[in-house]
Amino acid sequence: MENKVIIIGAGPAGLSAAITLAEKNIGVVVIDEYLYAGGRLLGQLYEETPNKWWNGIAESERLLARAKELNVEFSLQTSVSDLEKMDQDWVVHTNKGVFHTKQLLLATGAAESPFPIPGWTLPGVMSVGAAQVMTNVHRVKPGERGIIIGVNVLSSAIAMELQIADVQVAAITLPAANLLTIDSSDPLDVMNSLLHVSHMAPSLLIKIGSKFMKNEFLKKLGITFYPKDGVKMWGIPIMLRKAVIEIVGKEQVEGVVLATVNVDGSIVPGSEKRIDVDFVCIAGGLYPLAELASLAGCPFHYIEQLGGFVPLHNEQMETNLAGLHVAGNITGIEGAKVALAQGKVAALSIASKLGASVTQLDIQQAIKNVETTRAHAHIQFHPEVLVGRQKMKKIWAQSLSHTMS
Amino acid sequence: MTERIMSHPILGDLPHKEKVSFTFDDQLYEAYKGESLAAALLAQGIRTLRVHEETSHPRGIYCNIGHCFECRVNINGLDGERACITPVAEGMVVKSGKVLPTTVRDWRKHHGK
Numbered sequence: 001m002e003n004k005v006i007i008i009g010a011g012p013a014g015l016s017a018a019i020t021l022a023e024k025n026i027g028v029v030v031i032d033e034y035l036y037a038g039g040r041l042l043g044q045l046y047e048e049t050p051n052k053w054w055n056g057i058a059e060s061e062r063l064l065a066r067a068k069e070l071n072v073e074f075s076l077q078t079s080v081s082d083l084e085k086m087d088q089d090w091v092v093h094t095n096k097g098v099f100h101t102k103q104l105l106l107a108t109g110a111a112e113s114p115f116p117i118p119g120w121t122l123p124g125v126m127s128v129g130a131a132q133v134m135t136n137v138h139r140v141k142p143g144e145r146g147i148i149i150g151v152n153v154l155s156s157a158i159a160m161e162l163q164i165a166d167v168q169v170a171a172i173t174l175p176a177a178n179l180l181t182i183d184s185s186d187p188l189d190v191m192n193s194l195l196h197v198s199h200m201a202p203s204l205l206i207k208i209g210s211k212f213m214k215n216e217f218l219k220k221l222g223i224t225f226y227p228k229d230g231v232k233m234w235g236i237p238i239m240l241r242k243a244v245i246e247i248v249g250k251e252q253v254e255g256v257v258l259a260t261v262n263v264d265g266s267i268v269p270g271s272e273k274r275i276d277v278d279f280v281c282i283a284g285g286l287y288p289l290a291e292l293a294s295l296a297g298c299p300f301h302y303i304e305q306l307g308g309f310v311p312l313h314n315e316q317m318e319t320n321l322a323g324l325h326v327a328g329n330i331t332g333i334e335g336a337k338v339a340l341a342q343g344k345v346a347a348l349s350i351a352s353k354l355g356a357s358v359t360q361l362d363i364q365q366a367i368k369n370v371e372t373t374r375a376h377a378h379i380q381f382h383p384e385v386l387v388g389r390q391k392m393k394k395i396w397a398q399s400l401s402h403t404m405s
Numbered sequence: 406m407t408e409r410i411m412s413h414p415i416l417g418d419l420p421h422k423e424k425v426s427f428t429f430d431d432q433l434y435e436a437y438k439g440e441s442l443a444a445a446l447l448a449q450g451i452r453t454l455r456v457h458e459e460t461s462h463p464r465g466i467y468c469n470i471g472h473c474f475e476c477r478v479n480i481n482g483l484d485g486e487r488a489c490i491t492p493v494a495e496g497m498v499v500k501s502g503k504v505l506p507t508t509v510r511d512w513r514k515h516h517g518k
Contacts, residue, residue, distance in 0.1 A: 033471050035441060035492050040470075045415060053415055077490065079471075111472050123452035123465030130469030138444035139410040139419050165410050251463050252452050289472075 004029050004073070005350055006092055006099055008080055008292060009107035011039020012336040013328025015063040016343030017105055017350075022070035024347075024356040029073045029101075031094065036137075037064045037074060039109055041336045043132040045161050048378055056336070057137065075099075083295045090296075090323055103323050103350045106292050107343060110307065110329035113284035115149060115175040119247030119256075120282065128283035132158045135165045143279030147256055148172045149244045150283030153381055158281070160234050170277055171237045173258065175284075176245040176267065186265045187240045245272065247280050256280060286333045286381060296324055301395055305388025306332030307381070314396045315367050317346035325350055332388055333381040334374065341370040409448050427497035436493040443469060443476050443488040454478050454488055455502025459510070464502075478502055 005021055007014045010032035018028045036042060038060025048054050067074075075096060082093040083104075092099040112127040114120070124143060126134075128150070131142040145168040148155045159169045174187065232238070239258075245267065246257040260271035287308040294300065298311035298319050310331055317325050327346035328339035345366040352358040374385065382388065412418045422437040429446060436445035443466045446454065453463040454476050467475040471490040479500040480486040488499075 034490055035439070055415065057416065077492075112468065114467075121457075121462060121464060123454070123463050126466055127468050127473075130466060133469045134444060134447065135410065136416065138440055139413065139416075140444045140448045141408040141410060142447070143408075164415060165413055252465070 003027065004101060005103045005105065005354075006031060006090070006101040007105045007107055008032075008092070009039060009109055009328065009330075010034070010037040010074065010076065011107060011109050011328060011339065012041045012059075012063070013109070013339040013343035013346070014039070014105070014107035015060075015067055016340040017107060017327055017347040018067050018072045018343075019063065019070060020344045020347035021351055022067065022072050024351045024358070026351055026354055026356060027071075027073075029075060029099065030067070031075045031078045031080060031092065031099070033077065033079045035077060036060070037067075037076065040129065043129065043136045043161075044336060045136050045164070046157055046378070054378075059336070080292060083292055085296070085321070088323070101323075103325070103353065104296075105325045105327060105346050105350065106290075106296075106311075106330055107326070107328045107339075107346075108289045108292055108330050109339075110286040110333055111289045112282075113287055114282050115284050117149065117175055117244060117247055117282070119249065119253075120280075122247060122249050122253050123251070124249065124253030124278060125247055125280045125282065128155050128158045128281040131167075131279070131281045132161060135162055135167060141165065141167050142281070143253075143277070144168060145170055145277050146279035146281055147244065147275070147277045148281045148283055149175050149256075150281075150285070151238060151240065152283060152285055153379055154286065155281070155283035156233060156238070157379060158283070159236050163234060163236065169236045170275060171239050171242070171258075172233075173239040174243040174261065174265075175282075176243045176259070176261075187261065187263060243267065244280075248274070253278055253280055286329065288330045288332065290330050293319070293324075293326060293330065296321060298324070299399075301392065303332070303388045303391050305382050305384040305386075306392065310392065312396060312399060313392065315345070315393065316349040316363060317342060318349055320399060323353075332385060332392075334385060335377050335379050335381070337373050338370060338377060341366070341373045345370060408450065425493060425495040425497075427493055427495070427499060429499045430501050438495070439492045441489055442478070442480070442491045442493050442497075442499065445493045446488065453501070456504055458502070458505040459507055461504045 004027035007030045010030050018030050021028045041056040041060050044056030046054050078094045078096045080094050084091045089100045090104040112129050134140050134142045147170045162169050242258045243261045244256045245259050248255050255274050255276045258273050260268040288310050293311035300309045302309050313319050313326050317327050325346045327342040348358050348363045348366050424435050425438045426435050452465045455464050467473045469489045471487050476488040477485045478488050481498050
């Protein structure tokens with residue numbers, strides 16, 4: 001396959017980039033490991049405004065139909081195992097053969113971080129995203145009654161999705177404190193991050209509470225008086241003073257052991273109590289899935305506000321390697337709409353390199369659109385994402401001045 | 406008992422799909438053509454897809470999108486295939502992952518170590 005742009009990842013960023021490129025009459029091949037195009041957009045289902053639902057399956061189908069109309073080629077169920085640069089070409093090694101391209105876009109999205117809790121390898125324990133895909137995409141219940149470990153934006157959104165599908169969620173709790181769960185098991189840290197989802201919570205305590213809790217002292221007070229059995233969000237108890245310390249079962253999940261935790265995250269001895277569930281979701285948050293950028297040789301920077309290690313890139317979605325672009329969650333954890341907007345920027349900057357009629361103004365407008373979309377995002381995974389984006393911008397500028405000196 | 410969500414308040418009724426049959430550890434099962442093997446098995450109440458190669462502890466799906474490789478099974482004679490990203494096809498022969506021989510461990514067992 002010659003002279004076609006290759007996009008790895010058929011999620012919102014990849015699909016939007018493919019459409020933009022094809023609209024400029026540029027040939028595109030989209031590679032993805034999954035059965036269907038759409039990426040993690042497929043599982044998304046939430047109410048944006050009363051009675052107006054964001055249905056990820058419908059959105060994915062709409063994007064896929066548009067891409068196919070423009071003759072974008074798809075190679076699904078295709079796993080990429082290696083990337084290398086040979087002469088001017090990027091060589092993409094897959095289980096379906098080798099692809100060559102001059103312009104490669106990595107839109108590989110994000111992956112979920114787990115909490116290794118005793119018993120977490122039992123069948124019936126899964127990532128919260130796994131439960132979402134089972135429920136909304138495959139339409140198979142992950143179980144009858146489950147518990148979600150990890151209180152964050154993703155877990156609260158998926159808890160509601162499970163409930164809509166008539167899957168019982170007994171509670172959303174903290175993981176027990178250990179070296180790997182340090183940020184997610186401290187009630188104060190979790191309360192901090194919860195303040196940013198307050199607009200999604202019909203519970204008055206969280207909603208009104210969040211306005212007052214910007215103050216550190218009040219926040220501590222909030223945790224201290226936070227009811228031990230939790231506050232309910234959509235009828236699901238969110239337990240900031242309980243932690244799952246063990247997942248139990250012989251051949252598969254049969255229950256969890258919950259314990260009360262102190263304000264500092266330590267366990268109150270003797271407070272352990274077993275509750276019965278047949279599945280457990282672990283919600284450790286998302287990090288950019290950037291292995292391929294690493295194989296390609298991109299420099300990485302750790303930016304906490306973007307969700308972890310991200311490949312060095314600029315606002316035009318270029319990396320510092322010729323012909324290699326990035327878009328979507330590989331550049332930082334944000335929602336599908338931001339990814340869609342970023343895909344367009346990446347596509348325009350690739351198109352301009354290929355001599356298509358793209359002006360600097362077009363690219364600048366697309367970048368503006370990313371910023372507006374971010375400002376209006378319904379769900380923000382990291383409250384300080386803008387700070388993270390500014391950091392990357394600065395690092396990019398510094399890297400340029402180094403190259404020139 | 407089925408675990409399928411036949412009607413969903415927002416997503417609507419499950420679209421009608423062609424049925425296929427496949428075997429898992431020599432048992433015959435029905436599934437919807439093209440759905441993931443992991444979903445087809447879970448819909449039949451099957452959660453254990455393999456055992457840990459050394460300890461024999463049961464394992465099932467974890468990430469459900471191909472990333473973690475926890476759901477690897479033998480499909481049509483090929484080992485290490487991911488159930489979560491493999492679509493079910495008519496006549497597919499699936500076998501759960503088994504304990505593998507470990508020379509050192511097996512030697513110890515027979516030598517009282």
